[in-house]
Amino acid sequence: MFQQRARLEPHPVSHYESPFGTEVFITLRTRPCKHARKNGPCKFCGLHKQDAQWADAGPLTEEELLVQMRKSLADLPAGKRGTVRKVSIITNCHSTITPDVIPVTTLNKGLSFLVKKLPKLRHISLETRGDMVDSRTLEEISNNRDLVNRRITKELTIGVESGIEAERLNTGKRLSDQQIASAAKILAERGWGLRAYIIHHLPGRPLESATADFVKAAEFMAGLRGKFPKIPLTICTMRGYIPAERKEKDAFSGYTPASERQVIESLLAAAEICRRNRVTLSVDLTDADQLLTNAVHVPVTKFQRTVEKFHKTQDPTVLRNALRRKRQNL
Numbered sequence: 001m002f003q004q005r006a007r008l009e010p011h012p013v014s015h016y017e018s019p020f021g022t023e024v025f026i027t028l029r030t031r032p033c034k035h036a037r038k039n040g041p042c043k044f045c046g047l048h049k050q051d052a053q054w055a056d057a058g059p060l061t062e063e064e065l066l067v068q069m070r071k072s073l074a075d076l077p078a079g080k081r082g083t084v085r086k087v088s089i090i091t092n093c094h095s096t097i098t099p100d101v102i103p104v105t106t107l108n109k110g111l112s113f114l115v116k117k118l119p120k121l122r123h124i125s126l127e128t129r130g131d132m133v134d135s136r137t138l139e140e141i142s143n144n145r146d147l148v149n150r151r152i153t154k155e156l157t158i159g160v161e162s163g164i165e166a167e168r169l170n171t172g173k174r175l176s177d178q179q180i181a182s183a184a185k186i187l188a189e190r191g192w193g194l195r196a197y198i199i200h201h202l203p204g205r206p207l208e209s210a211t212a213d214f215v216k217a218a219e220f221m222a223g224l225r226g227k228f229p230k231i232p233l234t235i236c237t238m239r240g241y242i243p244a245e246r247k248e249k250d251a252f253s254g255y256t257p258a259s260e261r262q263v264i265e266s267l268l269a270a271a272e273i274c275r276r277n278r279v280t281l282s283v284d285l286t287d288a289d290q291l292l293t294n295a296v297h298v299p300v301t302k303f304q305r306t307v308e309k310f311h312k313t314q315d316p317t318v319l320r321n322a323l324r325r326k327r328q329n330l
């Protein structure tokens, strides 16, 4: 009889200095994206096939989860483990919090494991599609005694991708403004934060409009702030990247990720809106292809240093000064 091979190798772990201190991304090996199988992949997505060989696998078992978490922590550079303040658990599929991917009792065992192994851990982030937020699952995680005793804050990351609903729908993401607002309501009721992933230059959009689009994303989050005054809100953006196997295809023909300078300009344009509306603004410094290959060894660039300085302060002056230096160096 055919036996499914256990999923004991996580994807490469990565870390960077986020607004919350050292943040580690653990990318679990689970199963392919259900949304992509049903409706076709989102146009920009290069990740949904990463775990294709487990298309018929069941949910992650406790052993698979704990082995993958242990290996991810072991792969961090020496000394890093003691400094970790935040862990983001992500997958290359639709969710980390639905029972077809990880049953909540299993997930809670994994979270307790992280609390025990990481003495400075204060923040946990999980990830799901915006139309898959389930109140009872959040409650079960909120009741995890190890998280309660450590006073761990909890956040759900949702791939919002764009502040413009029509663009979001155009990409095949099929996530409306209303669905995101409904997710935020559930999170607000449970005391969870919302981190919206935004692609800075969305494939299919002109590069010239990336900054204006990013400002719209900030305004979209400001709109959520108006409805949910207390919920911690974060924008995490990435520059955009071309998935290795899709270079020549559809949305990516002629696509260029924004330059570092344009990303800084966009952050600056959005920073005041975010500050006024208490939205934390951050950049994912782990380029997705690097994340899947050798993220631990991603070199630290001037751009990263600027962004990390901004992360700590959320002060637009950091970005303004960086832009002035870039202009002087031209």
Ligand code: SF4
Pocket: 033, 034, 035, 036, 040, 041, 042, 045, 046, 047, 048, 092, 093, 094, 129, 159, 173
């Ligand atoms: S972006 Fe998310 S929902 Fe869309 S295909 Fe990729 S993994 Fe699936």
